[in-house]
Amino acid sequence: MRRLLRRLEGPQTLGRGPAFWAAFAIVLALAIAYPSFADGYTVGNTAYFFCWVFMALGLCLIWGYGGALSFGQTAFFGLSGYAYGVLTLNVGAAYGFTIAAVVLAVALAAGFAALLGYFLFFGRIGGVFLGIITLSVTLALERFMAQTAGPDWRIGAARLNGYNGMSGMPPLTVPWFDGDIVLFPDVALYYGLLGLLVVTYLGLRILVNARFGNVLVAIRENPERAEMLGYDVRRYQLGAFVIGSALAGLSGTLYTAWGQYITPSSMGLTAAALPVIWVAVGGRSDVTATLVGTLAVLGGFQALTIYGSQYALVVMGLLLVVVVLAAPEGLVVALMRGIARLTRKAAAR
Amino acid sequence: MTAILETRGLDKHFGGLHVTNGVDFSVGDGEVHCLIGPNGAGKSTFFRLLIGEYTPEGGQVLYRGEDITALKPFERVRRGLSVKFQVPGIFPGLTVAHNLEIALQHHLEGASLSSEIRRLLDFLNLKEAAGERAGTLSHGQKQWLEIGMAISLKPRLLLLDEPTAGMSPAETFATGEMVQALNRDGVAILAIEHDMAFVRQIAQRVTVLHVGRIFAQGSTDEIVANEAVAAIYLGETEAPRRKQDA
Ligand SMILES: Nc1ncnc2c1ncn2[C@@H]1O[C@H](COP(=O)(O)OP(=O)(O)O)[C@@H](O)[C@H]1O
Ligand SMILES: [Mg+2]
Numbered sequence: 039m040r041r042l043l044r045r046l047e048g049p050q051t052l053g054r055g056p057a058f059w060a061a062f063a064i065v066l067a068l069a070i071a072y073p074s075f076a077d078g079y080t081v082g083n084t085a086y087f088f089c090w091v092f093m094a095l096g097l098c099l100i101w102g103y104g105g106a107l108s109f110g111q112t113a114f115f116g117l118s119g120y121a122y123g124v125l126t127l128n129v130g131a132a133y134g135f136t137i138a139a140v141v142l143a144v145a146l147a148a149g150f151a152a153l154l155g156y157f158l159f160f161g162r163i164g165g166v167f168l169g170i171i172t173l174s175v176t177l178a179l180e181r182f183m184a185q186t187a188g189p190d191w192r193i194g195a196a197r198l199n200g201y202n203g204m205s206g207m208p209p210l211t212v213p214w215f216d217g218d219i220v221l222f223p224d225v226a227l228y229y230g231l232l233g234l235l236v237v238t239y240l241g242l243r244i245l246v247n248a249r250f251g252n253v254l255v256a257i258r259e260n261p262e263r264a265e266m267l268g269y270d271v272r273r274y275q276l277g278a279f280v281i282g283s284a285l286a287g288l289s290g291t292l293y294t295a296w297g298q299y300i301t302p303s304s305m306g307l308t309a310a311a312l313p314v315i316w317v318a319v320g321g322r323s324d325v326t327a328t329l330v331g332t333l334a335v336l337g338g339f340q341a342l343t344i345y346g347s348q349y350a351l352v353v354m355g356l357l358l359v360v361v362v363l364a365a366p367e368g369l370v371v372a373l374m375r376g377i378a379r380l381t382r383k384a385a386a387r
Numbered sequence: 388m389t390a391i392l393e394t395r396g397l398d399k400h401f402g403g404l405h406v407t408n409g410v411d412f413s414v415g416d417g418e419v420h421c422l423i424g425p426n427g428a429g430k431s432t433f434f435r436l437l438i439g440e441y442t443p444e445g446g447q448v449l450y451r452g453e454d455i456t457a458l459k460p461f462e463r464v465r466r467g468l469s470v471k472f473q474v475p476g477i478f479p480g481l482t483v484a485h486n487l488e489i490a491l492q493h494h495l496e497g498a499s500l501s502s503e504i505r506r507l508l509d510f511l512n513l514k515e516a517a518g519e520r521a522g523t524l525s526h527g528q529k530q531w532l533e534i535g536m537a538i539s540l541k542p543r544l545l546l547l548d549e550p551t552a553g554m555s556p557a558e559t560f561a562t563g564e565m566v567q568a569l570n571r572d573g574v575a576i577l578a579i580e581h582d583m584a585f586v587r588q589i590a591q592r593v594t595v596l597h598v599g600r601i602f603a604q605g606s607t608d609e610i611v612a613n614e615a616v617a618a619i620y621l622g623e624t625e626a627p628r629r630k631q632d633a
Contacts (some may be wrong), residue, residue, distance in 0.1 A: 049481070242526050256481070258480075262440070262476055262477070265459075265460050266464060266469070267536065268461050268469055268540060271461070
């Protein structure tokens with residue numbers, strides 16, 4: 039246990055020492071206090087942002103740490119989202135089944151990722167081809183789900199509904215002694231997601247600073263040398279792909295439970311591009327940068343959508359171009375490195 | 388001497404080019420063996436066949452008597468082969484110390500890992516550069532770092548492709564001493580080299596490769612005295628030579 043906790047800091051993560059963890063504690067305390075000075079709608083909206091972050095963190099692991107750009111995070115997002123819908127519409131929310139449905143839906147995404155990843159990585163498909171194939175998979179799934187409008191397209195009680203998508207599934211429901219706690223998209227769901235996010239974030243910090251993460255960045259830097267050090271490169275790539283895709287699946291189930299709603303467009307081209315933008319803008323090579331960057335971009339995007347979503351998309355595209363040109367390692371990474379340099383200088387004085 | 392590594396009728400083409408042409412070759416257990424030959428003779432390709440980066444069209448590679456022809460590179464490495472390629476293969480974006488850690492974490496952890504990293508940094512003359520990104524090192528330092536990673540695996544047979552390229556005569560000599568020290572610990576070494584002073588310093592046996600075939604084999608003195616060997620180097624920029632002191 040002590041060994042694991044030591045891995046919270048390391049060469050693969052920005053932020054270390056008492057100053058960083060004090061800042062972390064303050065941010066966490068503010069996040070816990072937040073619902074008591076914000077209205078229910080805003081809190082629910084923040085929970086909505088939280089839903090997406092898991093998918094971004096997953097891409098950060100696959101792309102930022104492992105060096106393999108997957109353009110298909112949304113395939114696993116959509117698959118899991120639909121799976122949650124089908125399961126809960128058929129079984130209902132009693133006895134905590136929604137929680138089991140999340141686990142099953144994420145496991146389904148992980149299984150699909152293992153199958154697809156096996157062919158990709160053991161077939162030595164890399165670079166731009168990996169991006170093309172993963173993108174094709176998500177677009178194919180979108181097309182497939184879009185043509186399921188007829189009444190024949192049903193799984194048990196769950197109608198797939200083609201382009202209009204599936205709705206009416208129950209929200210997350212936690213069984214409790216004196217009656218179930220329903221996590222409606224407000225304060226209750228906010229706390230549930232906040233807890234899940236903190237656990238995922240810290241877990242990823244440990245993972246990337248452990249031996250596994252060392253090998254993953256080695257593969258990103260020079261796969262041939264990694265293999266010549268005796269590592270089975272394909273296994274590590276597959277491992278990262280499965281974990282990262284499962285996190286996309288988790289986002290999909292949480293999003294579906296949040297809005298009680300999922301459509302094929304969640305797997306479309308625009309949706310597929312967004313995680314890449316979030317992760318690139320914040321800084322793909324670091325989990326903290328991805329977390330902060332994703333929340334900032336989501337917030338900014340929503341603020342812009344007030345003026346029309348097409349403008350918001352254009353601004354996102356511009357933002358990506360600016361980042362790639364001006365701070366290719368990502369804005370949050372550049373900022374955090376700057377702060378670290380300043381504090382070092384101040385300490386030296 | 389029993390062979391640690393052996394090839395039988397090894398064959399490889401690139402298009403119409405017969406780069407490895409029925410090569411029967413062996414390295415003795417505990418031997419220091421140098422492979423020389425003009426540019427384009429097929430030396431580096433031969434190494435990639437030995438480590439499994441390339442698949443031969445015919446023939447076999449045997450390691451300690453086991454046929455490893457079908458094994459993947461990482462499986463060969465786990466059996467005790469280790470390689471430094473001609474173009475230095477390091478992790479450029481990671482620090483020098485982190486590069487070594489990734490090689491050492493196979494068999495060490497915690498305090499013994501840290502102390503072995505410090506020992507290696509000292510040994511490789513890279514102590515000052517420990518916190519630098521490996522990509523910023525000089526060519527010679529990159530060579531050292533890669534050699535450091537290769538020996539971190541505690542190999543039984545170390546393959547070195549032009550280990551002293553980009554090194555000064557003094558650094559080249561130090562590399563030779565390091566090779567000899569490893570050899571005293573029982574590591575067999577197969578090195579591709581152009582620098583005949585280095586070959587003379589380390590080699591117990593020399594093999595000349597020419598257009599994909601073994602052209603000559605013998606002691607360093609025999610090879611240097613061999614006029615047919617000198618002839619194949621004529622007009623070559625990579626003729627056997629000594630590094631000149633600047
Ligand atoms: N991957 C490759 N594809 C095509 N030709 C190659 C490849 N690698 C090497 N060659 C050719 O094979 C020949 C031998 O190359 P190499 O093994 O690098 O020679 P050496 O290391 O002895 O200088 C050269 O003519 C080279 O151009
Ligand atoms: Mg060569």
